[in-house]
Amino acid sequence: MSKLRAHRSQGRPGQASSWLATPTLIFLILVILLPLLITVVYSFLSQPTLGTGVKWVFSTDAYRQIFVQEKLDGTTAFDTRYLKVLWNSFYYAGIATITTLILGIPVAMWIATRPVRFRALLVLAVTLPFWTSVLIRTYAVRQLLDETGPVGGFLKIIGVGNSYQILYTPWATIIGLTYTFIPFMILPIYASAERFDFRYAEAGYDLGAKRWTVLRRIVIPGIRPGIIAGIALVFIPGLGSFLQPDMLGGGKTNMIANVIANNFGQARNWPFGSALSVFLLIFTVLFVLMVTTGARSRGDQVRLI
Amino acid sequence: MTEALLDIRQVTKTFPTPEGGVVVALDRVDLAITEGEFFVMLGPSGCGKTSLLRCIAGLEYPDSGEILLDGSRIDDIPAYDRPVNTVFQSYALFPHMSVAQNVAFGLEMERLPKSEIRSRVAAALEQVKLTGLDRRKPTQLSGGQQQRVALARALAKQPKVLLLDEPLSALDLKLRRGMQVELKRLQRDTGITFVFVTHDQEEAMTMGDRIAVFNEGSIVQVGSPQDIYRKPVNGFVADFIGETNLIPVSVSATGLSFPGGGVLARGLLADDCVVPNSGDCLLAVRPEDFELVDVDAAVIGEVIDVIFTGGLIRLHVQAGDQEIVAALPSHGVVVPAVGDQTRLRPITKAARTVGS
Amino acid sequence: MSAVTTSRPRRRRVNLRNFPLFRGTSIAVLVGMYLPLLLVVFYSFNQNRLAQIWTGFSFKWYDFVFHNDDILRALKNSLIVAVVATILSTLLALGAALGMLRMARSGRVFAWGLLGAPLLIPEIVLAVGTLGFFLTIKVPLGHVALILAHTAFCIPFALLPIRARLAGLDAAPFEAATDLGANEWAILRRITLPLLAPGIFAGALLAFAISLDDFITSFFIAGPGATTLPVYIFGMIRSNVTPAVNALSTLLLIFSATLLLAVYLLNRIRGNK
Numbered sequence: 001m002s003k004l005r006a007h008r009s010q011g012r013p014g015q016a017s018s019w020l021a022t023p024t025l026i027f028l029i030l031v032i033l034l035p036l037l038i039t040v041v042y043s044f045l046s047q048p049t050l051g052t053g054v055k056w057v058f059s060t061d062a063y064r065q066i067f068v069q070e071k072l073d074g075t076t077a078f079d080t081r082y083l084k085v086l087w088n089s090f091y092y093a094g095i096a097t098i099t100t101l102i103l104g105i106p107v108a109m110w111i112a113t114r115p116v117r118f119r120a121l122l123v124l125a126v127t128l129p130f131w132t133s134v135l136i137r138t139y140a141v142r143q144l145l146d147e148t149g150p151v152g153g154f155l156k157i158i159g160v161g162n163s164y165q166i167l168y169t170p171w172a173t174i175i176g177l178t179y180t181f182i183p184f185m186i187l188p189i190y191a192s193a194e195r196f197d198f199r200y201a202e203a204g205y206d207l208g209a210k211r212w213t214v215l216r217r218i219v220i221p222g223i224r225p226g227i228i229a230g231i232a233l234v235f236i237p238g239l240g241s242f243l244q245p246d247m248l249g250g251g252k253t254n255m256i257a258n259v260i261a262n263n264f265g266q267a268r269n270w271p272f273g274s275a276l277s278v279f280l281l282i283f284t285v286l287f288v289l290m291v292t293t294g295a296r297s298r299g300d301q302v303r304l305i
Numbered sequence: 306m307t308e309a310l311l312d313i314r315q316v317t318k319t320f321p322t323p324e325g326g327v328v329v330a331l332d333r334v335d336l337a338i339t340e341g342e343f344f345v346m347l348g349p350s351g352c353g354k355t356s357l358l359r360c361i362a363g364l365e366y367p368d369s370g371e372i373l374l375d376g377s378r379i380d381d382i383p384a385y386d387r388p389v390n391t392v393f394q395s396y397a398l399f400p401h402m403s404v405a406q407n408v409a410f411g412l413e414m415e416r417l418p419k420s421e422i423r424s425r426v427a428a429a430l431e432q433v434k435l436t437g438l439d440r441r442k443p444t445q446l447s448g449g450q451q452q453r454v455a456l457a458r459a460l461a462k463q464p465k466v467l468l469l470d471e472p473l474s475a476l477d478l479k480l481r482r483g484m485q486v487e488l489k490r491l492q493r494d495t496g497i498t499f500v501f502v503t504h505d506q507e508e509a510m511t512m513g514d515r516i517a518v519f520n521e522g523s524i525v526q527v528g529s530p531q532d533i534y535r536k537p538v539n540g541f542v543a544d545f546i547g548e549t550n551l552i553p554v555s556v557s558a559t560g561l562s563f564p565g566g567g568v569l570a571r572g573l574l575a576d577d578c579v580v581p582n583s584g585d586c587l588l589a590v591r592p593e594d595f596e597l598v599d600v601d602a603a604v605i606g607e608v609i610d611v612i613f614t615g616g617l618i619r620l621h622v623q624a625g626d627q628e629i630v631a632a633l634p635s636h637g638v639v640v641p642a643v644g645d646q647t648r649l650r651p652i653t654k655a656a657r658t659v660g661s
Numbered sequence: 662m663s664a665v666t667t668s669r670p671r672r673r674r675v676n677l678r679n680f681p682l683f684r685g686t687s688i689a690v691l692v693g694m695y696l697p698l699l700l701v702v703f704y705s706f707n708q709n710r711l712a713q714i715w716t717g718f719s720f721k722w723y724d725f726v727f728h729n730d731d732i733l734r735a736l737k738n739s740l741i742v743a744v745v746a747t748i749l750s751t752l753l754a755l756g757a758a759l760g761m762l763r764m765a766r767s768g769r770v771f772a773w774g775l776l777g778a779p780l781l782i783p784e785i786v787l788a789v790g791t792l793g794f795f796l797t798i799k800v801p802l803g804h805v806a807l808i809l810a811h812t813a814f815c816i817p818f819a820l821l822p823i824r825a826r827l828a829g830l831d832a833a834p835f836e837a838a839t840d841l842g843a844n845e846w847a848i849l850r851r852i853t854l855p856l857l858a859p860g861i862f863a864g865a866l867l868a869f870a871i872s873l874d875d876f877i878t879s880f881f882i883a884g885p886g887a888t889t890l891p892v893y894i895f896g897m898i899r900s901n902v903t904p905a906v907n908a909l910s911t912l913l914l915i916f917s918a919t920l921l922l923a924v925y926l927l928n929r930i931r932g933n934k
Contacts, residue, residue, distance in 0.1 A: 013364075013384070014762075014835030014848050021760025021772060024753040024816065028775045031813040035790030036782070042793050053796060106686040113678040124925055129694050131867075132917040133874035135891050136910040139898060140697035143704065143907075146713055150700065179697070182690065198678065215680055240783020242877055247898070257785040264789050264881065274793070277786045288781055364836050384839045391840045397833035401855045410851070414842030455837075462841065 036281065042274035054270050062275035082259065086279070089255040092170060092245070093238035096177035097185075100234050101227070103178070104185035108226070109219070111186075112193035123190065130183040138243045141176045142167065145248070168250035176244035181237070185230040192226025232291045236284055256280050308376075309337035310498055311361065311466055316370035316380075318356050330356040332522040333370070338466075343492045343499045347509040348519030349545070354502045357519075358468050361500065362391045374465060385414070390459035391468040394475070396451045398443040404430070404454050405439035411462040429461035432491065449480050456488075460495065469501045473508065485511055506546050510534065518542050536577065540659045543589040550629050551659070552588045556581055561588060561603075565624030569603040569650065575657040586658050592619065594655035595631035597638065602648030604629050608641045622647055698914060705907035722908040732909065735893035742807045742879075742889060743872040749808070750815035751865040757816070758823045759853070779814040787814070788878040795882070802884030810882050811872045818871045819864035822928060826860025863927040870920045874913070 043062050048055040069079035111122045129137060144151055145166045166172050200222060204214040220227070242257035256276055263273030318331040331353045338344045346354040359365040361372060363384025372380040379387050390411065398407050408429050412422040430436050433453035443451055452472060459467055469488075473481045489512055492499045503509055509516050510530040517527045518541075526538045537543035540551050554561040560570045561580075569588075574580060595604070606624035618640050620631045631649055633640065641647045708717035726732055757776060761769050779787065791810050792802075800806055834856075838848045854861075876891040883892055890913070897906050 012832060012835065013839035013845070014832070014853055016759045016763065016845055016849050016853070018760045018763040018768070020756040021764070022756075024757040024760070025772060025775060027753055028778070028813060028816065031791070031794075031809055032775065032778050032782075032787065035787060035794040038793045038797055039786065039790040054793075103686060103690050106680070106683040107690050109680060110683040110687040125691060126694070128918055128921055129698065131870055131874075131921045132698075132914050133876065133891055133910075135874075135876045135895060136701065136913060137697070139894075139906065139910065140701045143700055143713065144697045179694070182694070211680055236781065237783060240785055242785050257783065260785050260789060264792065270789075270793065273789060277789055280783055281786050284782060284786075362840055364840065383844070385842045385844050389840075391837070393833055393837055395831075395833050397831075397837035399834050399838070399852060410838070410843075411841035414847060458837075458841065 039274045039277045039281070042271055043278050045271050045274075047269050047271055052268050052270065059271070062269075062271035065269075065272050066275065066279075082276075085254050085256060085259055088170075088253065089239050092174050092177060092253065092255060093235050093241070095174050096181060096238050097231055097235045099174070099178045100182045100185040101231065104182060104189055104230060105220070105223075105227070108186050108189035108193050108223075111190055112196070113198075119194070123187070126183050126186050126190075134180060134243055137180060138176055138247050141172075141179050142247050145172055145175065167248060168252060170249065170253045173245045173249035173253040173255075176248040177238050177241060180241070180244060181234040184233040184237070188229035188233060189223055189226040192223040192229075196222045228291060232287065236287050239283060240280055308339075310340035310375060311336075311338040311500070312371075312373040312376075313337070313357070313361075314371045314373070316357065316360060316367045316372060318353075318360060318365060318367050329522045331360070331367070334522075334524055336517060336524060336527070338498060338500060340498055341496050342514040343489065343501065343512060345501045345503060345509045345513030345516045346519060347503055347506060347513075347516050347545075350504055351521075352519040353522040354517075354519045355470060358391075358470055358500065358502050361466070362389055362468055363387050364391075388465045389468060390462050390464040390466075391470060392452075392455045392459050392472045394471045396443075396455040396472075398451055398454055398458075400443055402442075403439065404435065404441050404443070404446070407443070407454055408439075408458045408461050411458060415462070425461050426457075429457040432460060432495075433457045433487075448475055449484070452476065452484070456491075460491075460497070464497065466498045466500060469499060471502055471504070474503075474505075481508075488512065510546070518545065520545075536575075536657070537589065537659060540587055540589065543659050548592055548630070550590045550592065552590065552627060552629065553585060554588045555585045556583050563603050563605075563624060564627040565604065565606045567603040567605045567624065567648070567650075568601075569656065570601070573651065573653055573656065575654050578657040578659075580658055588656055589659045590651045590656045592630045592632035593617070594651050595620075595629075595633065595649045596652050597633065597641075598648050598650045600648075602650050604631075604647075604649040606647065608643050608645050608647050611640060611643055620647070620649075622649065701907050701914070702911045705904055705911045707904045707907075710903050722904040723912075725905050726908045726912070729905075732890075732893065735888050735890045738804070738807075738883075738887045739873055739890040741804060742811055742887070743869050745808045746811035746815050746872045747819075747865050747869045749812040750868045751819045751861060753812070754816050754819035754823055754864055754868075755857075755861060758820060758827055759849075762827075776817050776820060780817050784814075784877045788881045791878065792881045802882055803887045806882045806884070807879060807887055807889070810878050811875060814875070814878065815868035815871050819868040822863035822867060822924065823857060823860045825928070826857055826863075830856055859927045859930045863924045866920050866924050866927075870917050874917060 042054050044058055044060065045054040046057040046059040046061065065079075066082045067079055069077050069081075071077055107126070111119055111126070114122065151166070166175070196219065201214050201218050204218045205211075209217070239255070240257050241255060242261055245253045245255045245258050246261075256279070260273045260276045260280070263269040263276070267273075313334060313336040315333045315335060316331050317329070317333055319327040319329050321327055334353070334357060336357075346357065348354045356365060360367050360380065363379070363382070363386075367380055370380070371378055374387070374389070379389070399410065402410070405426055408426045409422050412425055417425075426439070427436070430439060433456050435450065435453050435457065438446070438450065443454065446454065452475075455472070473484050476484060485508065488499070488501075501509075501512060510533075513530060515527060515529055516533055518525045518533065520541055526533055526542050528536075533542060533546055537546060537549075543549040544551060552563060554563055554569075556562075560568045561574075562568055571580060580586070604622055604624045606622045606629070608620060609623050609628070610619075610621035612619040612621075613635065616635060617632045618635045618638075620633060620640070622629045622631065629649070704713065704715075705722055706718050706720070707715050708719035708721070709715065757772065761772055764772065788810075791806075795802065795806050800809075834852060835848060838852050843851065874891060875889070876895065879889045879892050880895065883889055888896075890909070894906060894909055894913075897903075897909075
């Protein structure tokens with residue numbers, strides 16, 4: 001009888017055993033979960049007097065440091081610097097999300113309304129840059145925006161060149177973020193758009209609506225799951241970007257990642273860097289939860305992976 | 306009485322529905338299949354015939370009951386240990402293997418020596434007339450050829466029972482007729498017990514030595530094609546097999562009163578059917594069992610349609626509130642026109658009572 | 662009822678599937694996506710030391726790149742890490758994909774969360790966390806640490822094509838296999854793995870590209886002796902910008918693009934359907 005029970009739990013043939021996934025899960029717990037745990041632990045430790053690393057002494061100084069600054073004369077003052085960095089991160093990532101949305105919806109819809117044989121090729125064209133190094137792509141944007149580059153040269157020709165300075169301003173960072181993340185917006189919206197039954201739009205036309213109205217009131221609500229996924233896939237990683245504010249914004253548009261990197265580098269304040277990491281992590285988790293559960297309660301099928 | 310090769314005892318199978326309930330696919334089914342016969346399981350979709358087939362194969366396990374092969378239980382061992390093989394409706398050929406590799410697969414699982422595998426593969430391909438195509442891939446074959454490969458693959462293992470799950474349903478009519486003949490011949494030549502599932506009653510009647518008619522998880526009737534056709538046990542079987550008029554009649558001393566006023570004498574009914582002494586019952590008469598008469602008519606009514614179909618003329622007659630269809634031979638008979646009044650009567654011993 | 666209008670409706674064939682400005686925007690976006698990259702390629706052939714000021718066509722920066730010891734060493738490090746991380750992550754991804762088929766719902770949700778974590782968590786957080794983790798458990802920074810870290814974030818990428826391929830497989834051949842006498846192990850060996858092969862290969866290529874291109878994690882974990890190519894390029898950009906950067910970048914771009922095209926073609930290999 002045990003043979004029967006054993007085989008009853010088999011499920012369909014070809015599904016092998018669930019134990020096959022165990023090594024992978026153990027590995028990921030070790031190399032992903034434990035480091036995250038260590039980050040949380042580090043955020044409650046102290047900065048060593050000399051060298052890198054941490055001193056295993058409990059302290060909440062790291063978190064305090066986000067808000068409070070110890071002045072040289074011993075007094076403390078409310079520190080707005082890091083709050084400003086946090087604000088900048090949300091702001092730049094937010095603007096980039098909006099711009100990728102405004103650009104991404106037309107591109108996704110356009111590809112989805114092309115004949116089927118072209119779509120795969122167009123999707124490939126959109127996806128190709130995404131698989132190349134972010135470093136190279138960000139450097140490419142820097143070259144483009146540099147005042148000695150073609151954009152600068154072009155602007156000089158038409159006469160506005162002298163006051164031209166995009167690099168090392170917030171707009172450069174935002175342009176860089178938009179450039180990097182636009183495939184992340186296009187692809188999920190395209191996935192939704194491809195599944196969208198155009199007959200709903202045709203019904204709208206039939207009832208007398210013009211194209212803009214159909215777009216606004218039928219199509220866009222129809223592709224909402226894709227839009228939500230796209231927003232999440234741009235905003236969340238955008239918040240944690242490092243290269244764009246570093247290479248394009250100079251030191252003036254620092255986002256959270258830059259401060260974290262700095263504190264694990266020159267500033268050698270690992271607990272503080274870890275505290276900021278914890279903040280970033282919490283925001284990420286909150287946003288992901290917000291998106292997936294919010295969407296599920298509305299009955300949408302939002303899949304981020 | 307020959308011992309049954311395949312003995313199915315009180316097999317019950319249920320499936321959970323997404324809404325949380327259960328659907329009963331098989332309800333305490335009993336069946337005995339003898340060795341060497343071509344057995345057909347027939348019924349409309351959802352009746353349980355495929356579920357039973359899969360239980361025999363081992364692709365499903367019954368909730369309760371037993372399945373015995375040659376006297377020993379097989380319902381609690383996995384599919385790969387049963388001497389039973391299946392020809393699937395979708396053929397299920399391995400796309401990454403050639404025809405020969407497909408056919409050899411089952412033999413390789415038995416760890417037979419390479420030389421024996423090679424000869425058995427060649428023999429199986431010859432049986433299904435596919436010699437020479439052994440290097441081809443399934444995608445390079447036509448539907449009919451793929452089906453033969455599926456057949457060869459199962460036959461190569463020389464199973465005790467060969468299960469066929471609506472294997473001909475994807476073929477066009479001409480191909481299907483050809484394969485029906487070939488399958489019968491193959492079964493006769495190999496002597497393997499075939500269990501064949503179909504929803505096509507014509508196919509069942511053509512191929513089966515015996516037929517089991519399924520409906521809603523139960524077997525309604527088991528018998529030879531003639532038995533099932535001539536002596537359907539209830540209205541469902543009568544209606545499912547061939548074409549039947551199911552006529553509500555009321556029984557009285559004079560006979561059976563038809564809608565429209567006609568009366569049929571009791572003596573004209575089939576011998577082995579049960580006739581109540583009074584009250585209402587259902588009478589089954591096949592269209593080809595009517596004849597035109599002048600007196601003592603059972604069906605009296607107006608002709609509403611006349612359809613010429615080659616050898617037969619189909620007459621649709623409105624008798625009272627009942628539409629009755631008769632199929633009369635097209636030559637040697639004066640056929641009424643639409644609008645005429647006509648009189649028909651079932652030929653002797655053809656009409657029979659059925660349950661509801 | 663309003664009065665009948667006397668003006669005729671505009672007689673113009675409007676394709677209802679085409680929304681205004683969508684085509685223009687799309688073309689602009691596509692051009693905009695590739696323009697900076699084309700610029701990088703363009704400037705890599707600049708004779709001048711200053712990348713942006715064109716003085717003539719030259720291959721000399723490519724020559725420089727191919728003969729520079731630091732660059733070649735960085736390339737070697739990248740390749741070692743990428744190859745090992747690819748093998749490990751592909752195997753682990755394969756195990757995960759197959760193992761998840763039979764998991765209960767709750768197990769599968771947990772597994773998905775774990776497998777998707779490297780994609781959703783900002784890389785800086787993982788990078789510094791891994792740095793601290795390796796320090797705490799006394800794993801020295803360098804090739805081993807890089808391989809472990811790279812394997813972890815390559816797993817979800819290797820998983821994508823494998824999972825897609827697995828989902829596209831028909832159930833019938835598996836039933837036929839078990840019907841013909843194959844137990845689970847035989848099915849895995851003779852049916853599942855051969856049918857999955859294009860997906861496995863595509864996953865490996867994807868993992869390789871991702872590992873090769875990685876910057877942030879490598880920046881923190883590489884340590885002094887195992888500088889990878891992207892980390893080296895970053896250093897070049899920070900300190901001394903010449904068209905050599907463009908040349909190196911162009912080579913990396915071409916390589917990544919080729920890998921991706923291979924993945925695309927592999928995905929086109931027909932499954933059962």
